[in-house]
Amino acid sequence: MQRALTLQQTTIGKKVIMALSGLIIVGFTIGHFLGNLNLYLGPEAMDGYAEKLQSLPPLVWGTRLVLLFALGAHISSALSLWARNRQARGSRYQKRKDLATDYAARTMYWSGPILLLFIIYHLLHFTILPAHPGEVYRNVVEGFQDPLIASVYIVGNVALGFHIFHGIYSAFQTLGANHPRYNSYRRDAAIAISAAITIGNLSFPIAVLAGIVTL
Amino acid sequence: MSEELLNLTLHVWRQDGPNASGRFETYQAKEITTHMSFLEMLDVVNEELIENGKLPIAFDHDCREGICGTCGMVINGVAHGPQKLTTTCQLHMRQFNNGDEIWLEPWRASGFPVLKDLVVDRTALDRIIQAGGYISIRTGSAPEANEMPIAKAIADHAMDAAECIGCGACVAACPNASASLFTAAKISHLSLLPQGQAERQDRARQMVAQMDAEGFGGCTNHGECEEACPKGVSLRWIARMNRELVRSMVKADTPIESRKR
Ligand code: HEM
Ligand code: SF4
Ligand code: FES
Numbered sequence: 001m002q003r004a005l006t007l008q009q010t011t012i013g014k015k016v017i018m019a020l021s022g023l024i025i026v027g028f029t030i031g032h033f034l035g036n037l038n039l040y041l042g043p044e045a046m047d048g049y050a051e052k053l054q055s056l057p058p059l060v061w062g063t064r065l066v067l068l069f070a071l072g073a074h075i076s077s078a079l080s081l082w083a084r085n086r087q088a089r090g091s092r093y094q095k096r097k098d099l100a101t102d103y104a105a106r107t108m109y110w111s112g113p114i115l116l117l118f119i120i121y122h123l124l125h126f127t128i129l130p131a132h133p134g135e136v137y138r139n140v141v142e143g144f145q146d147p148l149i150a151s152v153y154i155v156g157n158v159a160l161g162f163h164i165f166h167g168i169y170s171a172f173q174t175l176g177a178n179h180p181r182y183n184s185y186r187r188d189a190a191i192a193i194s195a196a197i198t199i200g201n202l203s204f205p206i207a208v209l210a211g212i213v214t215l
Numbered sequence: 216m217s218e219e220l221l222n223l224t225l226h227v228w229r230q231d232g233p234n235a236s237g238r239f240e241t242y243q244a245k246e247i248t249t250h251m252s253f254l255e256m257l258d259v260v261n262e263e264l265i266e267n268g269k270l271p272i273a274f275d276h277d278c279r280e281g282i283c284g285t286c287g288m289v290i291n292g293v294a295h296g297p298q299k300l301t302t303t304c305q306l307h308m309r310q311f312n313n314g315d316e317i318w319l320e321p322w323r324a325s326g327f328p329v330l331k332d333l334v335v336d337r338t339a340l341d342r343i344i345q346a347g348g349y350i351s352i353r354t355g356s357a358p359e360a361n362e363m364p365i366a367k368a369i370a371d372h373a374m375d376a377a378e379c380i381g382c383g384a385c386v387a388a389c390p391n392a393s394a395s396l397f398t399a400a401k402i403s404h405l406s407l408l409p410q411g412q413a414e415r416q417d418r419a420r421q422m423v424a425q426m427d428a429e430g431f432g433g434c435t436n437h438g439e440c441e442e443a444c445p446k447g448v449s450l451r452w453i454a455r456m457n458r459e460l461v462r463s464m465v466k467a468d469t470p471i472e473s474r475k476r
Contacts, residue, residue: 007464010423011393011433012457081433085391088432090325094226094239095318097292100438101390108435170436176461178454 014077019171021070026164028067033200039213043137050136078112104166111163118156141215144208153205161198165190221247221308224316227272230329249309256308273332281305284380288333289320294384294443302445322383324392325430337383339429340397347421348401350410363409376404378446388443391432396440398426399456400448406459419459
């Protein structure tokens with residue numbers, strides 16, 4: 001007997017999983033950015049916010065679990081589709097001209113892995129091996145005062161911006177939302193959300209480097 | 216537009232058979248008038264090859280009026296060449312300039328094995344249709360035209376999807392050699408009309424399963440297919456196919472078996 005086909009075995013199902021898991025992570029990224037705005041309110045606000053989160057283990061661990069699951073699903077579907085899509089071309093074109101693909105779409109398989117490396121570095125830097133445990137404000141400011149560390153965050157967040165710009169736009173299409181009446185808003189929404197998160201996140205290392213946020 | 220004579224250099228993919236390895240060969244196309252179609256230009260080149268005792272360049276064609284979907288080749292990296300909404304057979308030489316170099320390649324996709332030179336085997340698309348791109352009706356004499364009223368807006372909408380001529384340019388242009396635009400156009404056109412409702416539940420699952428089994432890639436929403444399509448088939452049908460698939464998977468009462476090529 002042949003196995004019954006399930007949604008996640010189809011190319012479309014895998015893409016739906018990528019879209020849903022990607023959107024979950026985008027949702028987290030928005031919340032994460034808003035929380036980090038406490039940096040501008042000073043050490044008490046930042047450390048107090050961190051302490052409050054840590055006093056709610058179910059929230060922290062629930063979020064971590066969901067994110068880990070989403071990231072795993074996202075990356076495994078990406079790898080599986082990547083392998084398949086390479087095989088599907090067979091022999092390469094001598095000449096090939098892209099007519100519609102923009103920079104963000106063309107570089108998804110670069111921005112994604114860069115993000116993965118950045119996420120690992122970021123977790124090691126602030127969560128797993130912090131320089132001063134419990135002193136979040138100090139860790140961030142001291143960290144970003146080092147131009148090398150600040151530039152890692154800048155590169156990581158530029159990759160994030162490109163990735164979620166195509167990601168958000170693409171997720172609408174993957175999940176079946178396409179109608180001439182609102183299609184122009186799909187792009188606008190993708191630009192607005194990705195620009196807000198990226199510019200906001202970039203402002204932290206830049207503010208520290210510029211001496212606006214200090215110890 | 217005044218007539219002009221063009222001298223062109225062609226780099227053409229020559230491949231003796233499905234298992235042979237291919238190579239580019241260079242030919243001169245001399246004194247081509249701008250009124251010729253692209254395929255007529257190739258006819259002229261082939262005449263000369265035959266006169267010199269060489270094998271002509273094999274390419275597919277039938278109607279030569281842009282409706283049958285038989286022709287197609289990648290011209291300077293673009294499926295069906297530089298003119299939008301135009302099949303290779305309807306492309307005219309006035310789109311080119313004297314002295315141009317033109318690279319000609321077949322549709323390249325694992326799902327479309329090369330048979331010879333620029334001719335590929337597109338029966339994979341037929342198998343996708345066989346998997347679910349049909350309706351079950353009593354055949355015989357033509358039914359009374361107004362027997363089943365369909366709103367004009369719906370009929371127009373279905374017609375937009377039904378414009379697909381099955382040429383395969385979408386597969387050729389897609390960075391992943393995905394057949395999503397073709398499959399989506401067929402699923403959508405049938406699922407919009409009352410005649411297509413009986414099999415609707417299984418159609419998307421069957422056709423998508425076959426599309427995957429043929430070795431085509433997945434969609435990454437780049438939009439190259441829509442740009443290359445000579446009939447202007449829209450990406451919106453891919454969004455609709457995705458909805459149809461999820462819907463039929465969620466509601467499924469009969470399991471669909473995974474398919475083999
Ligand atoms: C961490 C490693 C990551 C890898 C390796 C990765 C890889 C990818 C790849 C290869 C695609 C498909 C691109 C395409 O189809 O053209 C994709 C899509 C997407 N990614 Fe990621 N990604 C990662 C992280 C993230 C993060 C952190 C977010 C959100 C903040 C995200 C959000 C999305 C979204 C929303 C999509 C669109 C899905 C769709 O096209 O429907 N990804 N990702
Ligand atoms: S969707 Fe367009 S490009 Fe694809 S097979 Fe149909 S007519 Fe050709
Ligand atoms: S030969 Fe029929 S569409 Fe070109």
